[in-house]
Amino acid sequence: MKLPIYMDYQATTPVDPRVLEAMLPYFQQEFGNAASRNHSFGWHAEEAVTKARKEISDLIGCSPKEIIFTSGSTEAINLAIKGVAEMYGAKKKHIITSQAEHKAVLDTCKHLEKLGYEVTYLAPDKTGRIRVEDVAAAIRDDTILVTVMWANNEVGTINPIREIGALCHEKGVLFFTDATQAVGKIPVDVQADNVDMLCLSAHKIYGPKGVGCMYVRRRNPRVRLVAQIDGGGHERGMRSGTLNVPGIVGLGAACALCHAELESEMKRCAELRDHLEQRITSELDYVALNGDREHRLPGNLNLSFSYVEGESMLMGIKEIAVSSGSACTSASLEPSHVLRSMGIGDDLAHSSIRFGIGRFTTREEVDYAADQIIQTVKRLREMSPLYEMALEGVDLASVEWQGGH
Amino acid sequence: MAYSDKVLDHYNQPRNVGSLDKARDDVGTGVVGAPECGDVMKLQIQVEGDRIVDAKFKTFGCGSAIASSSLATEWLKGRTLQEATEIKNTEIVQELSLPPVKIHCSVLAEDAIKAAIADFKSKNAAEPAQTKSA
Numbered sequence: 369m370k371l372p373i374y375m376d377y378q379a380t381t382p383v384d385p386r387v388l389e390a391m392l393p394y395f396q397q398e399f400g401n402a403a404s405r406n407h408s409f410g411w412h413a414e415e416a417v418t419k420a421r422k423e424i425s426d427l428i429g430c431s432p433k434e435i436i437f438t439s440g441s442t443e444a445i446n447l448a449i450k451g452v453a454e455m456y457g458a459k460k461k462h463i464i465t466s467q468a469e470h471k472a473v474l475d476t477c478k479h480l481e482k483l484g485y486e487v488t489y490l491a492p493d494k495t496g497r498i499r500v501e502d503v504a505a506a507i508r509d510d511t512i513l514v515t516v517m518w519a520n521n522e523v524g525t526i527n528p529i530r531e532i533g534a535l536c537h538e539k540g541v542l543f544f545t546d547a548t549q550a551v552g553k554i555p556v557d558v559q560a561d562n563v564d565m566l567c568l569s570a571h572k573i574y575g576p577k578g579v580g581c582m583y584v585r586r587r588n589p590r591v592r593l594v595a596q597i598d599g600g601g602h603e604r605g606m607r608s609g610t611l612n613v614p615g616i617v618g619l620g621a622a623c624a625l626c627h628a629e630l631e632s633e634m635k636r637c638a639e640l641r642d643h644l645e646q647r648i649t650s651e652l653d654y655v656a657l658n659g660d661r662e663h664r665l666p667g668n669l670n671l672s673f674s675y676v677e678g679e680s681m682l683m684g685i686k687e688i689a690v691s692s693g694s695a696c697t698s699a700s701l702e703p704s705h706v707l708r709s710m711g712i713g714d715d716l717a718h719s720s721i722r723f724g725i726g727r728f729t730t731r732e733e734v735d736y737a738a739d740q741i742i743q744t745v746k747r748l749r750e751m752s753p754l755y756e757m758a759l760e761g762v763d764l765a766s767v768e769w770q771g772g773h
Numbered sequence: 774m775a776y777s778d779k780v781l782d783h784y785n786q787p788r789n790v791g792s793l794d795k796a797r798d799d800v801g802t803g804v805v806g807a808p809e810c811g812d813v814m815k816l817q818i819q820v821e822g823d824r825i826v827d828a829k830f831k832t833f834g835c836g837s838a839i840a841s842s843s844l845a846t847e848w849l850k851g852r853t854l855q856e857a858t859e860i861k862n863t864e865i866v867q868e869l870s871l872p873p874v875k876i877h878c879s880v881l882a883e884d885a886i887k888a889a890i891a892d893f894k895s896k897n898a899a900e901p902a903q904t905k906s907a
Contacts, residue, residue, distance in 0.1 A: 677811055679835035683776070683784055694811060694835075703811070715808035751790045751839065753815035753831040754808060769807035770888065 372687045373733045377667055377726030378521050384574035390621035394614040402611045413613045420620025427623040428583060429557035436582045436603045437616055441548040442472040444567030444582035448544045449476045451593030452513050453485055460510040466490045466498050467709035469517050473546055495660035496525035496710045503532050513542045518550035522706040522722055523659030524668025533562025542591060548572055552626030553665055558583055564591050574727060575622030579615030638666035640725050640734050645669055647738035652745055658707060658720055667725040672716040675755035676748045681721060684744030688737045693720035776836055777870035783840035788847050791829040793817040801893025805884040812838045816885035820893055823853045837875040841865050841882035854890055
């Protein structure tokens with residue numbers, strides 16, 4: 369077993385060797401511009417892009433013509449939300465989203481608010497799920513778009529996408545979902561799931577960084593949006609710029625692998641995830657699961673270890689690469705906005721750790737990680753005044769704390 | 774974030790972790806911070822005459838918070854109460870090479886020292902051993 373152990377698969381994933389192999393010819397031998405129509409260099413590049421489009425559309429159940437390549441999910445999110453807002457903004461001004469979205473969605477919505485749009489930020493339930501009835505109650509006559517993520521990147525909670533999509537279609541409102549964490553990890557079918565627009569990113573599914581795409585529905589309804597990057601009219605005029613052919617080939621190959629291995633990988637990741645949780649909770653008390661036990665990503669485990677601060681935990685398990693919702697680990701010094709939106713107190717947010725399990729995680733690694741976590745939590749609790757008070761029966765919520773920042 | 778060797782040393786081998794009997798008259802206890810803010814320090818001193826003979830801490834917080842309180846207990850032992858009040862957070866920052874985002878950890882440690890001394894003094898307000906009468 370090699371140290372350190374990577375257990376942060378919701379942040380990014382390594383490129384699968386099979387993906388890399390598919391990409392390599394497109395850097396030097398087949399380096400053509402896919403937009404060059406007059407020679408074989410361009411044709412070969414275009415053929416490769418066409419193949420990738422097919423591989424992606426097979427995975428998510430759309431037509432290859434409905435794929436728009438981007439630099440990743442953040443760009444696709446900007447294009448979807450701003451592009452639709454700009455297209456329909458003359459008559460309608462309202463957008464619905466959730467407080468648990470990724471910052472790419474939240475910051476884009478904030479930008480539109482400055483331009484005069486109105487945004488409703490729905491609060492999820494305590495497991496991080498958006499309720500369909502809350503979306504229904506928020507829809508107005510001037511609602512342009514509902515944007516709700518498929519699966520949450522921090523707590524792994526899966527939203528009722530099919531039901532939200534059906535509601536949007538019934539009401540005549542466009543539905544965009546950030547599926548960055550869902551595609552390739554759980555079944556996604558844009559037809560059955562009533563999705564009008566969706567984004568995904570290669571680097572979350574064992575492809576390269578810097579490439580992703582957007583699905584834009586062509587009929588029932590036909591989605592129209594205003595391009596946010598001009599210059600040549602590539603990708604049906606929605607996203608100009610020379611196509612990143614090696615990246616797109618990698619994205620296609622990554623999708624093909626996910627498609628072929630989806631079921632076995634879901635099962636394997638969920639088993640390892642459950643094993644990790646079981647090992648930890650069998651040895652430690654005061655451990656709480658963040659997120660929805662039933663509706664969650666197979667490779668995600670987000671736990672709060674009460675009375676232990678997240679950053680000090682990360683220091684203790686330094687051979688294991690995970691993330692924390694603690695303020696001390698974020699650039700903004702704010703605890704996780706996702707946990708906060710779920711009504712989880714800042715004290716528990718400071719104590720949260722996200723474990724991300726993926727294609728290359730082994731049972732040996734999971735056992736090693738469990739040992740390290742158990743040992744570290746025990747050690748830090750021995751020096752935690754809060755754990756001592758809890759054992760003495762002090763109700764921490766009733767204590768009047770002095771100072772702090 | 775990269776930690777200084779001294780922070781890592783205190784984190785890996787914290788000095789004087791534990792608790793003194795807070796009911797005792799010769800023990801002063803300071804608890805500062807709040808769980809919602811991500812750090813709580815409990816710092817205790819045991820005093821003979823006007824000299825600190827023992828110090829213990831328990832901290833919920835990041836590595837820098839643990840290191841700041843661990844260092845504080847090391848510095849407190851053997852000092853008089855007056856000398857103890859002169860410990861400044863900037864000295865802790867310097868000793869541990871704390872980055873700007875971690876300065877509040879050192880502030881909290883200074884607050885904890887002052888709170889522990891104040892607690893001891895309020896318990897022993899009439900004691901003749903006091904350097905200053907309360």
